[in-house]
Amino acid sequence: xxxxxxxxxxxxxxxxxxxxxxxxxxxxxxxxxxxxxxxxxxxxxxxxxxxxxxxxxxxxxxxxxxxxxxxxxxxxxxxxxxxxxxxxxxxxxxxxxxxxxxxxxxxxxxxxxxxxxxxxxxxxxxxxxxxxxxxxxxxxxxxxxxxxxxxxxxxxxxxxxxxxxxxxx
Amino acid sequence: xxxxxxxxxxxxxxxxxxxxxxxxxxxxxxxxxxxxxxxxxxxxxxxxxxxxxxxxxxxxxxxxxxxxxxxxxxxxxxxxxxxxxxxxxxxxxxxxxxxxxxxxxxxxxxxxxxxxxxxxxxxxxxxxxxxxxxxxxxxxxxxxxxxxxxxxxxxxxxxxxxxxxxxxxxxxxxxxxxxxxxxxxxxxxxxxxxxxxxxxxxxxxxxxxxxxxxxxxxxxxxxxxxxxxxxxxxxxxxxxxxxxxxxxxxxxxxxxxxxxxxxxxxxxxxxxxxxxxx
Numbered sequence: 001x002x003x004x005x006x007x008x009x010x011x012x013x014x015x016x017x018x019x020x021x022x023x024x025x026x027x028x029x030x031x032x033x034x035x036x037x038x039x040x041x042x043x044x045x046x047x048x049x050x051x052x053x054x055x056x057x058x059x060x061x062x063x064x065x066x067x068x069x070x071x072x073x074x075x076x077x078x079x080x081x082x083x084x085x086x087x088x089x090x091x092x093x094x095x096x097x098x099x100x101x102x103x104x105x106x107x108x109x110x111x112x113x114x115x116x117x118x119x120x121x122x123x124x125x126x127x128x129x130x131x132x133x134x135x136x137x138x139x140x141x142x143x144x145x146x147x148x149x150x151x152x153x154x155x156x157x158x159x160x161x162x163x164x165x166x167x168x169x
Numbered sequence: 170x171x172x173x174x175x176x177x178x179x180x181x182x183x184x185x186x187x188x189x190x191x192x193x194x195x196x197x198x199x200x201x202x203x204x205x206x207x208x209x210x211x212x213x214x215x216x217x218x219x220x221x222x223x224x225x226x227x228x229x230x231x232x233x234x235x236x237x238x239x240x241x242x243x244x245x246x247x248x249x250x251x252x253x254x255x256x257x258x259x260x261x262x263x264x265x266x267x268x269x270x271x272x273x274x275x276x277x278x279x280x281x282x283x284x285x286x287x288x289x290x291x292x293x294x295x296x297x298x299x300x301x302x303x304x305x306x307x308x309x310x311x312x313x314x315x316x317x318x319x320x321x322x323x324x325x326x327x328x329x330x331x332x333x334x335x336x337x338x339x340x341x342x343x344x345x346x347x348x349x350x351x352x353x354x355x356x357x358x359x360x361x362x363x364x365x366x367x368x369x370x371x372x373x374x375x376x377x378x379x380x381x382x383x384x385x386x387x388x389x390x391x392x393x394x395x396x397x398x399x400x401x402x403x404x405x406x407x408x409x410x411x412x413x414x415x416x417x418x419x420x421x422x423x424x425x426x427x428x429x430x431x432x433x434x435x436x437x438x439x440x441x442x443x444x445x446x447x
Contacts, residue, residue: 030221
């Protein structure tokens with residue numbers, strides 16, 4: 001069962017998630033964009049979307065996926081609105097997996113976040129590989145570094161989302 | 170219940186698709202390359218992003234002052250040494266002037282005119298993507314900026330070109346971005362080529378200059394400037410300096426590694442050249 005609670009608790013939690021997404025958007029956009037590790041910056045919003053969708057289920061996961069996608073498009077913006085569609089699908093897909101097939105725990109979050117980050121990287125690199133003939137090795141290196149760096153954020157996000165659920169009922 | 174959830178999920182997906190469709194249509198119908206939703210959201214978030222960017226900048230300045238004092242001292246000493254060297258070179262000015270004249274004649278360069286109309290802009294944010302090198306500035310089409318306008322820093326070093334445009338903001342793709350391609354000239358030898366962004370080089374902060382002649386003899390330290398061949402960019406702007414060469418036995422695929430002279434790490438203000446006399 002996904003996390004529920006009264007309507008009031010759901011609204012309260014949703015407001016919390018919106019604030020969480022905006023805070024992590026600003027972190028990704030303004031803080032961590034100037035803190036690269038081996039020249040690579042983290043991609044935090046897809047991890048946020050995964051954490052929220054895993055705990056909230058398919059329906060609300062999809063809705064927060066739309067918001068996370070729009071914010072990700074503002075931060076990255078290429079191809080236009082691509083992340084809006086991608087993260088909506090991620091929200092729906094992860095929410096469905098949480099509802100039906102997978103348990104809601106930290107390990108699941110790490111596994112699903114890894115898969116989502118790799119899908120996002122494929123989405124980001126496809127144009128470079130297919131049309132600009134960028135060597136696969138260089139793209140793979142950046143993809144793996146980006147995924148590893150971004151996965152660190154599953155730790156605070158798991159805590160924040162769990163706390164939000166605990167408070168929201 | 171399950172059926173209801175499925176219907177709601179389809180609705181959410183439909184909303185996302187409608188948003189994407191509106192954006193795709195707005196991109197198709199606008200010449201700016203920027204979609205309606207992102208533009209609208211950008212307008213709303215611009216003050217917040219600018220505010221956060223300002224606060225982060227202030228913290229960075231403080232950090233630099235507190236923790237990089239030794240480095241600054243070292244840089245100061247290095248610059249003093251460079252000034253002494255330049256003063257020494259200045260004494261031989263006549264000789265350099267004569268050589269310059271000879272090279273000008275050799276390269277058939279016209280006098281570089283600096284009749285630029287420029288628009289000063291502040292960098293709001295850098296793209297968070299690891300697969301491109303671009304940033305957003307706080308000036309857009311309402312300030313007379315157009316797509317493909319050249320962007321330079323305060324020392325007239327090339328920074329990049331405008332690739333996306335909205336009313337109040339614009340996206341600048343830097344010279345090291347994989348989409349960047351600039352007609353270039355090695356000012357010391359007159360060799361021409363194309364200075365292009367390369368993905369592997371982008372993360373090292375460099376770019377490559379290819380389409381060089383087989384007999385091109387390039388040495389580290391040579392300056393690479395814009396050739397102005399496309400007519401989109403003024404001639405004679407400094408792109409960077411050669412810091413390496415990649416030579417193949419056949420000569421095909423030779424390229425020079427160019428390190429941009431602009432410092433992207435500390436860049437916070439830029440100038441957009443909106444008009445120039447070619």
